[in-house]
Amino acid sequence: MSSLINFDDMNWIALAPELIILVTALFILLVGLNKTLNNNRYLSQASLLGIGAALVCSLYLWNMAPTAASGTQPGMFSNALINDRFSQIFNVIFLVMSLFAVFGSVRYPQADNENKAEYFSLVLLTVMGMMFLAKSGNLITAFISLEIFSVSLYILCGFSAKHGTGREIASDKVELSWETLSSQESTVKYLLTGAFASAILVYGMALMYAGTGTTEIRLIGQLLRENPYTSNLLVYIGMGLMFCGLAFKVSLVPFHSWTPDVYQGAPTPITGFMSVATKAAAFAVIARIFFIALPEIQEIWMPFLFGASVLTMLVGNIGAVFQDNVKRMLAYSGIAHAGYLLIGIVANSQEGMASIIFYLAIYLFMNIGAFAVVFIMEGEGQEGNSINRFKGLAKRSPLLAAAMSLFMVSLAGFPPTAGFFGKLYVFVAAIKAGYTLITILAVIASVISVYFYLRVIVMMYFHEEDEEIPFTIHKGMGAIVTVSTVAILAFGLFPSSLMQLALDSIPF
Amino acid sequence: MTLGSEFVLIISATIFCIGAVGFLIRKNPLIMLMSVELMLNSVNFLLIGYSSFLKSLDGQIFALVIMTVAAAEVVVGLAIILTIFRTRHDLNVDHINVLKG
Numbered sequence: 001m002s003s004l005i006n007f008d009d010m011n012w013i014a015l016a017p018e019l020i021i022l023v024t025a026l027f028i029l030l031v032g033l034n035k036t037l038n039n040n041r042y043l044s045q046a047s048l049l050g051i052g053a054a055l056v057c058s059l060y061l062w063n064m065a066p067t068a069a070s071g072t073q074p075g076m077f078s079n080a081l082i083n084d085r086f087s088q089i090f091n092v093i094f095l096v097m098s099l100f101a102v103f104g105s106v107r108y109p110q111a112d113n114e115n116k117a118e119y120f121s122l123v124l125l126t127v128m129g130m131m132f133l134a135k136s137g138n139l140i141t142a143f144i145s146l147e148i149f150s151v152s153l154y155i156l157c158g159f160s161a162k163h164g165t166g167r168e169i170a171s172d173k174v175e176l177s178w179e180t181l182s183s184q185e186s187t188v189k190y191l192l193t194g195a196f197a198s199a200i201l202v203y204g205m206a207l208m209y210a211g212t213g214t215t216e217i218r219l220i221g222q223l224l225r226e227n228p229y230t231s232n233l234l235v236y237i238g239m240g241l242m243f244c245g246l247a248f249k250v251s252l253v254p255f256h257s258w259t260p261d262v263y264q265g266a267p268t269p270i271t272g273f274m275s276v277a278t279k280a281a282a283f284a285v286i287a288r289i290f291f292i293a294l295p296e297i298q299e300i301w302m303p304f305l306f307g308a309s310v311l312t313m314l315v316g317n318i319g320a321v322f323q324d325n326v327k328r329m330l331a332y333s334g335i336a337h338a339g340y341l342l343i344g345i346v347a348n349s350q351e352g353m354a355s356i357i358f359y360l361a362i363y364l365f366m367n368i369g370a371f372a373v374v375f376i377m378e379g380e381g382q383e384g385n386s387i388n389r390f391k392g393l394a395k396r397s398p399l400l401a402a403a404m405s406l407f408m409v410s411l412a413g414f415p416p417t418a419g420f421f422g423k424l425y426v427f428v429a430a431i432k433a434g435y436t437l438i439t440i441l442a443v444i445a446s447v448i449s450v451y452f453y454l455r456v457i458v459m460m461y462f463h464e465e466d467e468e469i470p471f472t473i474h475k476g477m478g479a480i481v482t483v484s485t486v487a488i489l490a491f492g493l494f495p496s497s498l499m500q501l502a503l504d505s506i507p508f
Numbered sequence: 509m510t511l512g513s514e515f516v517l518i519i520s521a522t523i524f525c526i527g528a529v530g531f532l533i534r535k536n537p538l539i540m541l542m543s544v545e546l547m548l549n550s551v552n553f554l555l556i557g558y559s560s561f562l563k564s565l566d567g568q569i570f571a572l573v574i575m576t577v578a579a580a581e582v583v584v585g586l587a588i589i590l591t592i593f594r595t596r597h598d599l600n601v602d603h604i605n606v607l608k609g
Contacts, residue, residue, distance in 0.1 A: 199547035210558040261607040
């Protein structure tokens with residue numbers, strides 16, 4: 001046990017994006033104290049500036065990061081963090097996601113909300129937690145960063161709820177607005193299930209430590225490879241509990257039941273952000289744990305991941321068929337997409353890893369585009385996200401309807417959109433690893449999904465609108481929709497360049 | 509008398525299960541948060557016990573981190589539950605049920 005601090009591997013430059021985001025988040029909190037500066041416009045501009053700078057840094061660091069070929073050690077801060085291309089490309093995914101979330105926050109937080117600065121600050125802190133999670137090389141850092149982003153998201157989910165002042169009397173029957181009721185429910189459900197999941201996850205990590213004697217992810221892999229006797233019951237149970245805890249975060253079946261409720265009640269920009277970013281963050285750590293630490297005992301975990309993946313795809317897609325609320329439908333579709341992503345882990349190969357990165361990058365654009373359109377069409381109250389609001393959209397706004405159709409077609413996985421290639425690469429990786437059955441089941445699941453994605457398109461093009469529904473396309477939302485459309489078409493036409501990028505970024 | 513690692517394992521697993529069952533059967537969010545705390549404390553017990561068996565400090569550091577994180581989580585959790593109680597005057601999670609479908 002040496003207690004010396006090693007200063008040599010403190011690579012602060014590799015942490016530049018995280019530090020920039022942290023400083024921006026704290027700066028925004030300070031700015032919020034000034035009454036004139038405390039409005040959405042200034043705060044979002046400051047956040048965008050920080051995110052942009054961090055994005056440039058991440059792209060630069062991706063280029064500089066150690067690779068398997070360069071032979072330099074990726075570990076830093078005593079291997080608590082890992083600076084490799086895998087973490088940097090996830091940084092880019094999170095940052096682009098938060099860029100969209102901030103752009104999308106035109107109506108949230110509402111004008112009468114005093115805590116606008118906290119909203120933007122929390123979004124940035126969430127992103128910082130995710131970035132650290134993708135970088136973590138030690139179970140302890142993974143746990144801390146997971147909690148940073150989870151706790152920030154608990155608060156963000158409840159942001160459109162009206163808060164009491166503490167002077168209410170119990171006998172007063174106050175009629176609460178739908179926004180308040182649903183947002184409160186969303187935040188309570190997310191808080192309780194999230195805290196429970198974290199406890200299960202950390203018990204798994206503790207058992208893993210008890211079984212192997214280390215919390216370092218790479219060292220666990222090395223120990224299991226060199227001393228087969230370390231793979232004892234403690235490691236197996238620890239692995240199972242860790243998977244259950246992470247499965248809550250990515251909403252895999254049977255740990256998915258909170259997802260639709262939380263997604264429906266949360267503010268729409270936050271839902272869009274959560275749906276992609278938490279999934280990406282949790283998959284980054286699942287990939288690290290199962291691909292780096294536990295590949296030796298894959299015959300133990302493979303059947304469970306296989307089953308979870310198949311169940312998730314089927315339950316997600318079948319659940320989405322019955323939804324009339326577009327936000328809930330997208331939540332179920334998100335569950336199904338987590339199932340497709342898990343196939344990449346099941347393949348347990350370098351191609352599998354690369355296909356996960358590819359899929360997440362594409363899923364980001366498809367989903368954020370769809371959520372942006374949902375946000376534009378959103379109305380007040382319980383029926384505010386009903387699919388009926390999309391009736392006859394093609395007549396009123398052909399461009400918006402066309403963009404939404406593209407997102408739906410891409411989510412369903414039709415060629416030549418990017419969504420098709422995302423699925424294709426995952427399936428090819430699975431077939432190459434010898435898992436033909438899971439591919440067949442995944443194709444069946446995506447055939448089911450065609451029904452509810454096309455239903456939105458049918459509503460837009462083949463139904464007359466019941467009543468004139470007013471909507472305005474804000475500049476920021478228009479930009480998100482345009483960028484997503486262009487990205488989906490570009491990646492759909494030239495998928496191989498992005499796949500090459502993903503192949504360069506797999507962890508080693 | 510020295511205690512074996514099985515002792516630590518069994519005690520922590522028991523506390524963890526009590527916490528998990530408490531979380532699942534109670535309807536009051538405050539009690540549910542307390543159950544989660546119980547689960548986290550069983551983790552601390554396991555980590556510190558094994559840290560002494562394995563002669564490594566990682567477990568103790570991990571336990572410290574878990575205590576800090578648990579405190580942060582409870583602060584946020586209590587604040588959220590309080591704001592909801594203020595507007596509803598009702599703390600049964602079964603009554604928080606407007607979202608479904």
